[in-house]
Amino acid sequence: MSAFPQNHWYVAAWSHEVGRSLLARTICNEPVVFYRTAAGEPVALADRCVHRRYPLSLGKLVEDEVECGYHGFKFDCAGACTFVPGQDRIPRTARVPRYSLVERHSWIWIWIGDQEPDLSAVPDAHWLDDPAWGAVRDLTYSPFRHSLLMDNLMDLSHETYLHAGLIGTPEIARTPFTTTVDEENHLVRFSRHMSAVECPPFYAKSTGFKSPIDRWQDVYFEPPSFWVNNVRVAPHGVEPGPNGDDSGAAHVKILHGLTPETEHSTWDFWAVVRDFALDDDSVGDFLLAMNQDVVQQDLDALTVLEQVVATEPPGTQELSVAIDAGGLAARDMMRRLLS
Amino acid sequence: MSAFPQNHWYVAAWSHEVGRSLLARTICNEPVVFYRTAAGEPVALADRCVHRRYPLSLGKLVEDEVECGYHGFKFDCAGACTFVPGQDRIPRTARVPRYSLVERHSWIWIWIGDQEPDLSAVPDAHWLDDPAWGAVRDLTYSPFRHSLLMDNLMDLSHETYLHAGLIGTPEIARTPFTTTVDEENHLVRFSRHMSAVECPPFYAKSTGFKSPIDRWQDVYFEPPSFWVNNVRVAPHGVEPGPNGDDSGAAHVKILHGLTPETEHSTWDFWAVVRDFALDDDSVGDFLLAMNQDVVQQDLDALTVLEQVVATEPPGTQELSVAIDAGGLAARDMMRRLLS
Amino acid sequence: MSAFPQNHWYVAAWSHEVGRSLLARTICNEPVVFYRTAAGEPVALADRCVHRRYPLSLGKLVEDEVECGYHGFKFDCAGACTFVPGQDRIPRTARVPRYSLVERHSWIWIWIGDQEPDLSAVPDAHWLDDPAWGAVRDLTYSPFRHSLLMDNLMDLSHETYLHAGLIGTPEIARTPFTTTVDEENHLVRFSRHMSAVECPPFYAKSTGFKSPIDRWQDVYFEPPSFWVNNVRVAPHGVEPGPNGDDSGAAHVKILHGLTPETEHSTWDFWAVVRDFALDDDSVGDFLLAMNQDVVQQDLDALTVLEQVVATEPPGTQELSVAIDAGGLAARDMMRRLLS
Structure with missing residues (x-):
């Protein structure tokens, strides 16, 4: 197998x-x-x-x-x-x-x-070259197994701790979220809508919004390889219009293509796309540099974790809690793909 | 197990x-x-x-x-x-x-x-902070198994060859010694009392004694982790008094705490304590630097030996001789601790 | 075994x-x-x-x-x-x-x-110090298995591709050759006689011959350890005389002593000997430097190939073709030596 x-x-x-x-x-x-x-x-x-x-x-x-x-x-x-x-x-x-x-x-x-x-x-990643979106992109060689990166992306509460000062704020870990397994479309989804929260530097500098903001994370993962975080940030209280217009908000999508290299290493193709400041390259440059910093923090942590799990006896216990709902659903779907 | x-x-x-x-x-x-x-x-x-x-x-x-x-x-x-x-x-x-x-x-x-x-x-190592003794200390990360360091410390005849010019002199390997297994206190002891021998630089510079000296090594090992060498050096012929007074001699204790890190690496916590020149930091500095040199020689040799034993087929033959009495007794006691 | x-x-x-x-x-x-x-x-x-x-x-x-x-x-x-x-x-x-x-x-x-x-x-390698021959010599530590070096030396068609510009020319891979298994003398031989071909820099600069030349490779391998390539280069059409005189040609022998260090590494003792320009050290220096370049190209390629074969599942298929006749015969003889 x-x-x-x-x-x-x-x-x-x-x-x-x-x-x-x-x-x-x-x-x-x-x-x-x-x-x-x-x-x-x-x-x-x-x-x-x-x-x-x-x-x-x-x-x-x-x-x-x-x-x-x-x-x-x-x-x-x-x-x-x-x-x-x-x-x-x-x-x-x-x-x-x-x-x-x-x-x-x-x-x-x-x-x-x-x-x-x-x-x-083939998963739909059309935003990568859609003229309505501006994209910055990178490839991060990741010396750890696919499942560690998947766990990481399926539980964004870690942003509060690992990415404090970049995209993490205290509210993320604190805010409840919903997880959905969409068997028909073969997706795992989770949503966390934060209201009247601090605007982290990642979004403050790129959008110009000031705290408090409303910040939504609507994520889906299409196992085994495609992950999208649909982010909506807006000044607190600005709602999408009834006709679907949402021009008072800024939208960002963070995309990851997760490709195993070996059992212990992964290619992480990622991009940040935005629907604002399309003509301002400095915004793209900023989002690229900042996301590289975020990815580097994950890289450092998961490189250590790979060493841990690679040397622990199989069957070492973990303790799963509420924040792991998305990760466990993704693992379950991956397990079925492998059987 | x-x-x-x-x-x-x-x-x-x-x-x-x-x-x-x-x-x-x-x-x-x-x-x-x-x-x-x-x-x-x-x-x-x-x-x-x-x-x-x-x-x-x-x-x-x-x-x-x-x-x-x-x-x-x-x-x-x-x-x-x-x-x-x-x-x-x-x-x-x-x-x-x-x-x-x-x-x-x-x-x-x-x-x-x-x-x-x-x-x-808990083994008694009170000399480390006893005001009657002056201590210098270090920690040496040792990329080899505990048993190699134990073998090394339980047979000091190697000082003649590996540590010539520092603490080794020809007489060590030449002088008979006695080995005792103290089952009650769970110790292995060995003693080598050398009479009218050369004073090596380690003791010549720290005590000021000139050759010939009397030099005693009274070692005990408390498996698995604690080793002490009680050293007495004195001008040749100076004996301890009947009332226990031995102020004509200098006393040094070399202590090692041997802590396995993994099957192939060991933490070596060591100290040199002395009962003379307590106010003269330069004597402590000298003993520290010189023992670091001695430990480095062991480190070089045992790092090589670890590679040898790690790659040899299990059951490769050794030949044990008289000088190995202490080491074999220690191995035996370790074996019983593991069973 | x-x-x-x-x-x-x-x-x-x-x-x-x-x-x-x-x-x-x-x-x-x-x-x-x-x-x-x-x-x-x-x-x-x-x-x-x-x-x-x-x-x-x-x-x-x-x-x-x-x-x-x-x-x-x-x-x-x-x-x-x-x-x-x-x-x-x-x-x-x-x-x-x-x-x-x-x-x-x-x-x-x-x-x-x-x-x-x-x-x-003991194989005969007398040319190494025969006054009728001039020798240059080296030892190349080769981080790959003996069989990869043997395969390499038993199929010189690779000179056309891997050593183009040094000793390789298009004609080598193109010219038919004969392979002989000499069971009595326990040798594998192969011969490739090229007529009216390009003179590669290796021989052009050392002999002064200009294209077209006749170029013979008469190789024998005495498993497990000794390989000789008897090279004859001459201006096209110059034949050896009936009495064995061949002074119109230049003769070079390339010798390899192939000694396994471990299952995954090999000592490659090699020499280039010549029967011309014996008094001209610059010719020896040139042949040494050029053969070092050739050996380095093999070293780079086979170091990669060792990684490939060491990590592939056993039994991974190869496809053998006509050029592999010498290599397959050598493998077969090695297999019998091991059984």
Whole structure:
């Protein structure tokens, strides 16, 4: 049994990372080499030559084919071998696995699993390149297991303690929230609507709002790989209009693509998108820098926690409480994906 | 079965190391966080939050309680949880193990084991802060197993070879010694009395004595954790008086608290105490620096030896000879403590 | 069962490496200490004191004996203990294993295995100090398994890709070759004779020949440890004379002594010998530097490949093709040596 849910889409790369050179990246324990054809199509092949297992990513791109750096075997973008040194005949079995990719809204998704890829199952992350939104983005290599990052994102009460002074305020841990398991859409949702609370620096500097504010976190997680926090901040008392107009508020979405690299490491593709100050790059720069600080705090904490859980005997007890409702629901859904 | 003798006292820290901040230290494979209450009492708790196993030592001390740095759980100095974020109710099982400590003569001892701590079993190390003695002290993190350090200390013939020029002289390995197993007091003792021998720099510079000297080593080890070498050096022929007066000699005690960190690493708390030149700090400075050099030589040798024994097949043969009598007796007593 | 063929000679050191100090080197997983007696004889003993397993190589050479640096045990060059600290009696079992060595032509060979060493089985490497040849030599510590280096040397088609610009040209991978298994002499041979081909920098600068040249590679491997590539380069069309005279050609031999250190690392003793420009040191310097570059390219590639094969599940498929004939024959012979 694989350690990771199979037959799902995972974010493999930002569009700008894949070009006319070879990019090596391990996804769900599988070594993959990425490149882009001359026509612009992204390609992903198993990063091991069929001959002696040398990483293809150490070879070179020759037109739209990959040439192995050790003995010169060549493979086309379907993974078929097109050249064997020292002989004309290409053995029938000379091919490397090819991965299905979908490139959308600046993310390149990869399908991990043996079944036919389901194009309708690619999560919607259109805000990443929607002109109505301004996006800043990053990729954080995370030396800890996927489940630790998932636990972290599914319980934002930790913002009060781990991210105090950036996005954390005392009210987060204090405010009740609701958790919903949406079996039909295969989502876990949680909502925390805070009223008349302190405006943390993250939002104070970017929106100009002053405390007290109303601050909503409406999160959903689409296991195994896609997480969105829909944030609404507004001066206290400003409500959305009956016709859906909410121009008195600022909206931010924080997106994470969570892709296991190995059982003990994770690629964290994240972005912060906003519907205000679209012309003001300094706001984007500020949100990027501040979220990098937040992510770094999580990175430091979870890197330690990985060492803890990796060395503890299996079955070591945890104590779960009310704030863990979202995390436990997500774990449960993940468990079902793995069975 | 634990790899370490249970229901014993181990030196956990020097008094000055534990204060109003959190100190993380692993003892016998158990992660522990130490701090001192506002009233000055040392406290030791398991260094793992009961919630998601985050090290409490990465949180902060709030009055006399520890607040977890991840989600804000709080624990008092008995290990009871006093705050859970997002709810008022404290679950009955929300507590972390607390360790019994005894603070004496500048050492903080910890009780490892499930039985009731036996206060009468704390080894006597009163010379560490006895005004009749002058002490210098250090802590050496030792990346090798407890048994290698025990073997080392139980056979001082190695001073001739490994510590030549510091405390080693040719006569040590050459001089017969006696070994006694004191079952009643649970001790292994050995004595080596050298007569008319060379005075090594360690004692020549600190006492001013010139060769030849009489030099006695009366060692006892109280397994698993406490070792004392009672040294008497005197000009050759100067004997203790019949009434116990021995003011013509200089007395030094070398103390080691041997505390396993893991199966492959050890905390070595050590001190050199003397009954002469109490007002002359330069003598203490000299003894400290010179013993640091001696300990460093052992550290270098045993770090190599750890690599050797860790990679050799179990059951690799050793050859024991007469000089190993003390070490073998100590190993035997340790084996009984573990069974 | 050992991971390495037993009862064979392996190159242990260059003659100049072994002198009047102690050299530690692991051969086929066995820690060995080397030194030379005052009379100039090389000696190899197991690098572990019989007493407490301390590496003898950390002690010192006293006349022709090794004194352990921990407790002073001494061993003569037959491995017999000659001194035990603290006692006069030497236990009968106090000895360390001694290894048989043969020193020939600047290589010191060691016999690994329990059987009597077979002096007739030392491979012939006389070119290393034959006055008719000029030699340059090196030792490359190779952090990968013996089999990867063997595969590499048994299939020189990789020169075209991995060593392009140094010794690789397009014709190598393209030219057919013959493979022979010489069971009687326990050798695998392969020959590739290229006619009217490009002269790579390695030979162009050293011989002065210009393209096109004829270039022959006549390789033999004597498992488990000795590999020779007999190279003949000549201006195109220049043939050896009927009487064996071949003075219109330049001859180079590339020798490798392949000695496993552990299952995952290898000592690569190599030399380049030539029968031309014997008086011109700059030619030797050039061949040395250029072959170091070639070896470095292999080192980089095989270090990566070791990581790949060490982490892949056992039984991962390879695809072998015509160019692998030599490598497969060598693997087969190695397999028989191990059974």
